[in-house]
Amino acid sequence: xxxxxxxxxxxxxxxxDVFYGxxxxxxxxxxxxxxxxxxALIGPSGCGKxxxxxxxxxxxxxxxxxxxxxxxxxxDFDINDKSCDVVRLREKIGMVFQKPNPFPKTIYENISYGxxxxxxxxxxxxxDEIVETSLKKAALWEEVKDRLHEPGTGLSGGQxxxxxxxxxISVKPEVILMDEPCSALDPIATAQxxxxxxxxxxxxxxxxxxxxxxxxxxxxQNTGFFHLGELIEHGSxxxxxxxxxxxxxxxxxxxxxx
Amino acid sequence: xxxxxFIFIVLLGFTSYYFGRKxxxxxxxxxxxxxxxxxxxxxxxxxxxxxPAFIIFSLWAIFEPTxxxxxxLSDYSNQGYLDDELNLIYEKTKALSRGQFTGExxxxxxxxxxxxxxxxxxxxxxxxxxVLSIIIASVAYAYKKISSNSRTREPVEKFxxxxxxxxxxxxxxxxxxxxxxxxxQTIDFFKVIPLFDFVFGTHWYxxxxxxxxxxxxxxxxxxxxxxxxxxxxxxxxxxxFIAMCVAIPIGLMSGIYLAEYASVKVRQYAKPLIExxxxxxxxxxxxxxxxxxxxxxxEIGNSMGLDVSAExxxxxxxxxxxxxxxxxxxxxxxxxxxxxxxxxxxxYAMGATKSETIKKVIFPAALPGIVGSILLGVxxxxxxxxxxxxASGLAANLTLNxxxxxxxxxxxxxxxxxxxxxxxxxxxxxxxALGMSLFLVTLCxxxxxxxxxxxxxxxxx
Numbered sequence: 001x002x003x004x005x006x007x008x009x010x011x012x013x014x015x016x017d018v019f020y021g022x023x024x025x026x027x028x029x030x031x032x033x034x035x036x037x038x039x040a041l042i043g044p045s046g047c048g049k050x051x052x053x054x055x056x057x058x059x060x061x062x063x064x065x066x067x068x069x070x071x072x073x074x075x076d077f078d079i080n081d082k083s084c085d086v087v088r089l090r091e092k093i094g095m096v097f098q099k100p101n102p103f104p105k106t107i108y109e110n111i112s113y114g115x116x117x118x119x120x121x122x123x124x125x126x127x128d129e130i131v132e133t134s135l136k137k138a139a140l141w142e143e144v145k146d147r148l149h150e151p152g153t154g155l156s157g158g159q160x161x162x163x164x165x166x167x168x169i170s171v172k173p174e175v176i177l178m179d180e181p182c183s184a185l186d187p188i189a190t191a192q193x194x195x196x197x198x199x200x201x202x203x204x205x206x207x208x209x210x211x212x213x214x215x216x217x218x219x220x221q222n223t224g225f226f227h228l229g230e231l232i233e234h235g236s237x238x239x240x241x242x243x244x245x246x247x248x249x250x251x252x253x254x255x256x257x258x
Numbered sequence: 259x260x261x262x263x264f265i266f267i268v269l270l271g272f273t274s275y276y277f278g279r280k281x282x283x284x285x286x287x288x289x290x291x292x293x294x295x296x297x298x299x300x301x302x303x304x305x306x307x308x309x310p311a312f313i314i315f316s317l318w319a320i321f322e323p324t325x326x327x328x329x330x331l332s333d334y335s336n337q338g339y340l341d342d343e344l345n346l347i348y349e350k351t352k353a354l355s356r357g358q359f360t361g362e363x364x365x366x367x368x369x370x371x372x373x374x375x376x377x378x379x380x381x382x383x384x385x386x387x388x389v390l391s392i393i394i395a396s397v398a399y400a401y402k403k404i405s406s407n408s409r410t411r412e413p414v415e416k417f418x419x420x421x422x423x424x425x426x427x428x429x430x431x432x433x434x435x436x437x438x439x440x441x442x443q444t445i446d447f448f449k450v451i452p453l454f455d456f457v458f459g460t461h462w463y464x465x466x467x468x469x470x471x472x473x474x475x476x477x478x479x480x481x482x483x484x485x486x487x488x489x490x491x492x493x494x495x496x497x498x499f500i501a502m503c504v505a506i507p508i509g510l511m512s513g514i515y516l517a518e519y520a521s522v523k524v525r526q527y528a529k530p531l532i533e534x535x536x537x538x539x540x541x542x543x544x545x546x547x548x549x550x551x552x553x554x555x556x557e558i559g560n561s562m563g564l565d566v567s568a569e570x571x572x573x574x575x576x577x578x579x580x581x582x583x584x585x586x587x588x589x590x591x592x593x594x595x596x597x598x599x600x601x602x603x604x605x606y607a608m609g610a611t612k613s614e615t616i617k618k619v620i621f622p623a624a625l626p627g628i629v630g631s632i633l634l635g636v637x638x639x640x641x642x643x644x645x646x647x648x649a650s651g652l653a654a655n656l657t658l659n660x661x662x663x664x665x666x667x668x669x670x671x672x673x674x675x676x677x678x679x680x681x682x683x684x685x686x687x688x689x690x691a692l693g694m695s696l697f698l699v700t701l702c703x704x705x706x707x708x709x710x711x712x713x714x715x716x717x718x719x
Contacts, residue, residue, distance in 0.1 A: 062606055064521070090609035097607075101600035104623045113618065114608040164604070171608065 010035040010175060010205045011056060016070035018051050018060065025051050027229045029070070033175075033222075038197060038206045040216035040237065043226035044252070049209045052226070053177050056207065057093040058086050074175070091118050094168030094204075098180040100160035102152035102167070107144050110152040110163055111135065114171040130170055138166035139196050158189025165196065169204070176200065178208040182215065194219050213253060217241050225249045263386050267393065271307045274397045278303030278404065285406045294411035302410040305417050306400040307393050314389045318381075326377050330370055440697060443690035450684045451485045456691060459486015462654035462665075464674055464685050485688050487695070489656040493664035497575040497646060498639035500660060504579025505635055509586025510628065516587065517594035518616055529591065536584040540644040547577035547649030559661060567651070572660040574650035578642055582635040589634065593627030594620060626711040633707035637700045643668035667692050 011033035018026035026048045033039050041049040051060070058079060060066040071078045079089055091114075102110050111131040112121075121127040131148070135141040140162040144155070152163050161181060168176055178197070182190040197206055197219050210216050216223055217237060224234035225248075233240060233249045244250045282296035292299075330351060331344050339347070347367065353359040354371040355378075404410060448456070461483045512532060516525050552573040559566030597620050605615040621628075651663030652673050665673075674689045 057607060059603065059607060062603065087609045087611060090607055095603075095607035097600060097603060099600055101598070101604040103601060103604065103619050105619075113605075113610075117608060117610050117614055167604075167608065 008035040009033070010074065011207075012071075012073040013052075013055075014071040014073070016052070016055060016068065016072060018048070018055060018069075019067045020063070021065045025229050026055075029231045031224055031231055031234055033205060033207060035205050036201055036203075037221040038201050038208060038219050039222040039224065040220035041207065041209045041224050041226060042211075042213060042216050042252070043232075045211075047226040048229040049224075049226045050179050053179055053207060053209050056175070056177055057090050057095055058084075059095065061086065087118075091171050092173055093175040093177060094171065094173035095177040096161070096164050096168050096179065096181045099184050100157055100164050102155070102160050102163050104151065104153055106149045107135075107152045107155070107163060108148040110167050111170045114167060118171055120171065134166040134170040137169055137200070138162045139192065139199075140166055156189075158185050158192060161185060161189065161193060162196065165193070165200075169200070173204060175205045175207065178206065180209050180211060183211060190215070213241075213255075225252060227252070260382075263389065267307070267311045267389065270390075270393055270397070271304045274303035274307045274401070275300035277397075277401060278410075281401065281404060290406040293407055293409060294414075298410040298414050299404055301414045301417075302404065303397055303400055305414065306396050310392050310396045311389055314385070314392060318385050322381050322385075326374065326381065329377055330374055333370065333373070437697070440690055440694045443687050444694040447684060447687035447691045451688075451691075456485055456487050458488060459483065460488045460656055461486045462489045462670065464670070464688055485684070485691075487667075487692070489654040490665055490667050490670050490692075491695070492656055492658075493571070493650075493654060494640055494666040494668075496658065496660075496664060497571050497578065497650060497666055498636060500571060500575025501578035501582055501639040501642075502632070502636060504576055505582035505586055505639075506632055508579075509583045509631075509635070510590055512583070513587040513590035514594060514616060514621075516591040518612065518620070529588070532584050532587055534584075535580065536588070538581070540581065540642065541648070543577050543581050544644040544648035547573050547645050551577055552649055555661075564661060566661045567663045569649060569651035569663040570661050571650055571657075571664045574646050575660070577649065578639055578645050581642070581645065582638055585638065586631050586635050589631035590624070590628045593624045593631065596627075597623045629710050630707055633703055633710075637703050640699060640703075641668065641696065643672060647672050667696050671696075 009032045011031075013029055013031050016026060016029040017024060029048075029052055031052075041053065043049050054060045055068050055072060056074075056079075058068075060068055068080055070080065072080055074089075074093070077084070103113060105113070108131055111134050112127050115121050115127060115130050121130055132141060132145075135144060140159060143159060144163075152160065155163060161184075165176075165181075182193050185193065194215065197208065200206060208216075208219065220237045222235065223237045223240040225232045225240060225244075225246075227248055233244060233246045240249060241253055244253060277300075279296045279300035282292055282299035286292055286296065327348055331348060334344060334347060347370070350359060350361075350367050351370040351374050354363065354367055355374045359367075463484050516529055516532075520528060548569070552568045552570060555570055555573050556566045556568045601619050601623060602615055605619045610618070646666045646669045650665060650669065652665055652669060653663060654665040654670065655662055657664055671689045671692050674685060674692075
């Protein structure tokens, strides 16, 4: 989205280094993420794209040995600053994981989980509404509206992943991080999720890590190419795929390695 | 003698394995493909050694004593002895031959004892000869039989299956045997004491049964108000309840700490330390409860003006609870650790804090396992003997005051069976009735535990 012809930057990362113990996983990443656009992060396995994604909502805090350096600025605020409240940050920045991970609860409870934690609903009616809108946005409402109180783990893989997306958007996040959201799904479910991503970018900024270059080309407006912990090249998806500047990017995209 | 024979047979087994494998290699060297790996040929021969040996040993063990007895007692036939007297003579003979006979040695018995010894040695040596010759014959037969296309793998696999099956059968049959021995004695007990009096009677006073002179005829009316089990059932559940009040919160919380909060290093040291608690013998807990905790509670109670028994239910239950902590903490730690990390990630990514994640996601997911560990703790608490015998008193008071002494099923079984017992006496049989009830209670607990676990598993997987 452009305002007065200027791209709005949602996330601005400066000189991000990540270490697992003594091993450095990311080297000096500088990447700007545009608002209300889909940004794809591509690259061979172990290149650090998921690690970078997990920096954006501080999920790396969960890993004891992981250290993050540098600045990641979201809404003029450095999330690596000590004063950052991780609970509020993660309310603003949702995440969808590689494998669908619905909680062992009912479909309804899966969605109401986040709003309950953040005290977003004052009454049962409000909660019902949040659940309904989230499921509708995730294009799951029609399939599950009659069984909201059955376990979420009983759904099919594609439905589970859409349930996780609904769970993520239930707290109205500004940014949604997706870590290979379709890698455990069949082509039909993948197509549904991709369609959904396109829909979601109206209200959310989306960053998706993917192994599938076709998927990156289909869903994203911007693409960043990672290799061995470095951001080799980033720019509009069109340019990266049709006209890459860097030789490595070109090799990767044409399938010469990775 | 038997040991030497056994070692010899084992050596024979190894030798036949070696020969079987060697023959397989020989066949292989003539460029013939074998139907199985050479080892299987070896195992096959070893089985041909082991099975005949086993059969002969078992037959011998079954028939040798009977035959020897018949031969010994044949000297005494036609002399007008009764069966009981003949049995006595045989027992005396055996005792004398072992040199354990105390009493008057008659020449008759001395002669029998000598005959007994010679019969035994004949039996032993003939056993050795028969076993060895049959083994060698069977192994030789099998050795000749095996060829490049003989099936050796299947019999070996089948043999292993049979061995494993026998092992599990032995465990099951033992259980069944124990249950049956309980059942028959319990039925005998309830022939004298009405079931109603046992289940609903509120007076447990088995010492009263001592008063009876065994020569007197059994008069059921004298046992009224003697075997009313309510006080000891109540005591059992009461003490188990106190124990679980200590063990569940502490065990669960330490389990959660270990699984979720403790760093790798702390966990590495803390977990074995907690498990040391499980390694302390219960008798040590017993005297800890009886000599340290009990008097301590009494002193505190007295200083507050309370009347505390030195052998209080609180002391026994509390110490029992401490004993059960490691079971619950260690098991729930395992269960919580096995909850997939993806669930934690999902919750954290929603902005949940650690305690919210544990309370709302991890705990429900781990609940079946946690319930299982708690029920395991309960059945330990109910079955625990040593602590209650030492620390909770032996008088069966019907009370819900934790500061008084009570008694439990297990403690009463100990009380009843210590010292001399007469079989067929209601007092002894009462122990079986108690054991049976204990068994039924734990059985029900286990069934409930399995149900709960199954129900939640269906819901959460």
